[in-house]
Amino acid sequence: MTQRQIIQVFEQYQRSRMQFVQTVADMAARPQNIETLQSAGVMSMLRPLILDVVPSIQQTAALALGRLADHSDDLAEAVVREDILPQLVHSLVSQNRFYKKAASFVLRAVAKHSPDLAQAVVACGGVDALVLCLEDFDPGVKEAAAWALGNVARHNELLAQSVVDAGAVPLLMLCLREPEMALKRIAASTLSDICKHSPELAQAVLDTGAVAHLAQMILNPDAKLKRQVFSALSQISKHSVGLAEMVIEAEIFPAALACLRDPDEYVRKNVSTLMREVVKHSPELSQVIVNCGGMSAVIDSLGDCQGSLRLPGIMMLGYVATHSENLAMAVILSKGVHQLALCLSEEPEHHIKAATAWSIGQIGYHTPEHAKAVATANLLPRLLQLYMEASSSEDLQVKSKKALKSILQKCTYLPALEPLLYDAPSNILKHVVCQFSKVLPHDSKARRLFVTSGGLKKVQEIDAEQGSPLQEYINAINSCFPEEIVRYYSPGYSEVLLERVRAVSEVEVAVCADDCR
Numbered sequence: 001m002t003q004r005q006i007i008q009v010f011e012q013y014q015r016s017r018m019q020f021v022q023t024v025a026d027m028a029a030r031p032q033n034i035e036t037l038q039s040a041g042v043m044s045m046l047r048p049l050i051l052d053v054v055p056s057i058q059q060t061a062a063l064a065l066g067r068l069a070d071h072s073d074d075l076a077e078a079v080v081r082e083d084i085l086p087q088l089v090h091s092l093v094s095q096n097r098f099y100k101k102a103a104s105f106v107l108r109a110v111a112k113h114s115p116d117l118a119q120a121v122v123a124c125g126g127v128d129a130l131v132l133c134l135e136d137f138d139p140g141v142k143e144a145a146a147w148a149l150g151n152v153a154r155h156n157e158l159l160a161q162s163v164v165d166a167g168a169v170p171l172l173m174l175c176l177r178e179p180e181m182a183l184k185r186i187a188a189s190t191l192s193d194i195c196k197h198s199p200e201l202a203q204a205v206l207d208t209g210a211v212a213h214l215a216q217m218i219l220n221p222d223a224k225l226k227r228q229v230f231s232a233l234s235q236i237s238k239h240s241v242g243l244a245e246m247v248i249e250a251e252i253f254p255a256a257l258a259c260l261r262d263p264d265e266y267v268r269k270n271v272s273t274l275m276r277e278v279v280k281h282s283p284e285l286s287q288v289i290v291n292c293g294g295m296s297a298v299i300d301s302l303g304d305c306q307g308s309l310r311l312p313g314i315m316m317l318g319y320v321a322t323h324s325e326n327l328a329m330a331v332i333l334s335k336g337v338h339q340l341a342l343c344l345s346e347e348p349e350h351h352i353k354a355a356t357a358w359s360i361g362q363i364g365y366h367t368p369e370h371a372k373a374v375a376t377a378n379l380l381p382r383l384l385q386l387y388m389e390a391s392s393s394e395d396l397q398v399k400s401k402k403a404l405k406s407i408l409q410k411c412t413y414l415p416a417l418e419p420l421l422y423d424a425p426s427n428i429l430k431h432v433v434c435q436f437s438k439v440l441p442h443d444s445k446a447r448r449l450f451v452t453s454g455g456l457k458k459v460q461e462i463d464a465e466q467g468s469p470l471q472e473y474i475n476a477i478n479s480c481f482p483e484e485i486v487r488y489y490s491p492g493y494s495e496v497l498l499e500r501v502r503a504v505s506e507v508e509v510a511v512c513a514d515d516c517r
């Protein structure tokens with residue numbers, strides 16, 4: 001056999017390997033092929049090709065593994081069981097940029113599914129290798145590595161800490177300064193995934209000057225970048241007053257308010273989320289957002305979106321209102337109650353209704369004036385309906401009940417309370433009757449209206465247990481009216497009156513009979 005024939009055998013073997021991995025990679029891109037590939041033992045066949053002498057075969061084999069692992073956690077676990085990760089990590093640093101991107105894709109695909117699989121990436125030294133890739137000259141390699149690190153960090157505090165300990169944060173900050181937009185997005189996203197778990201992790205990101213760099217990007221024209229920037233700022237702000245103040249001091253507002261009119265709905269949602277995370281901490285931070293026009297802007301934005309996009313804004317109004325009477329009144333004066341009433345009637349999802357009910361309760365519980373603003377928006381019957389509906393979720397029922405009770409305990413606007421006399425169950429009714437017992441003794445006009453509207457008659461029909469608070473409230477109401485009027489509207493009084501008339505008639509008949517005799 002000639003030298004040429006021997007070489008041809010090796011070339012044919014190489015072409016066959018290349019054709020195999022390319023075909024498998026193409027088939028792995030189609031979900032309908034995955035089960036067949038798995039049953040054919042594709043993992044064990046690809047494993048040796050990761051270490052192939054031909055770089056293009058290595059890269060394509062890694063791409064195929066990444067696509068398989070990306071499909072399901074079962075296949076990702078198979079990659080771990082086949083002991084493929086150590087091979088990938090071992091050659092990750094020394095190979096060319098194409099292999100680094102493909103290997104990072106495998107690590108990303110494995111890590112995304114669960115904390116246990118992400119821990120497998122950490123255990124094989126994957127995080128350290130990925131951090132080294134962040135120093136690569138090629139932006140595509142940096143992007144692939146940052147994405148994989150984000151998938152590790154996203155699961156829990158321990159995994160995020162392992163990313164921080166490997167020295168990823170300063171390098172991710174450098175990635176934010178790179179001109180490539182895709183790299184900026186992934187770097188911001190990974191920082192967000194690190195920050196979200198604890199104040200300490202958020203502080204670790206903050207210490208690198210992240211907020212100042214993120215603040216510079218809030219008006220960037222790229223919508224996907226802005227999504228990640230506002231997400232990262234939200235995750236930093238949510239943990240403590242101090243961290244939220246650091247974000248405020250970076251002069252994010254009022255510039256960020258312009259993004260509430262951004263064409264991208266998720267940019268708008270993330271801006272509202274950032275404001276929610278800031279205002280929840282203290283009255284002072286809430287006042288900062290109110291003063292810069294943030295609350296009015298959020299109220300306006302609630303009218304332009306639907307569903308889960310409304311949720312951060314709804315909760316933001318509740319957090320602002322809960323801090324003080326003045327802030328709650330600011331929500332009312334900005335027509336926040338009207339917008340929340342629309343959300344309560346328009347949104348079908350129970351968790352959004354529950355959040356809306358909670359926010360309404362935070363606005364209305366302060367003073368009679370606050371309660372009246374809620375009551376005049378006709379929200380009390382709606383809250384009662386949501387509480388009583390069997391189809392309402394448990395959380396919705398609890399929040400509706402709590403909001404209703406807290407508002408009723410302050411509400412002295414009787415025209416809004418009277419319809420509840422007819423529909424409310426006893427545990428709500430006692431709060432309604434209690435408010436009448438407080439107001440009627442001091443308001444003659446209200447007493448007249450209470451009689452003419454049928455309210456007094458309805459109160460007499462309430463079946464209250466003797467000695468109960470409800471009965472005491474009813475007695476207090478009855479004491480505001482002459483005894484004859486109370487008796488007149490009491491159940492059965494008409495029968496008593498007819499009986500008296502009948503008795504009088506019988507006496508008159510008897511008298512006439514005696515006269516005739």
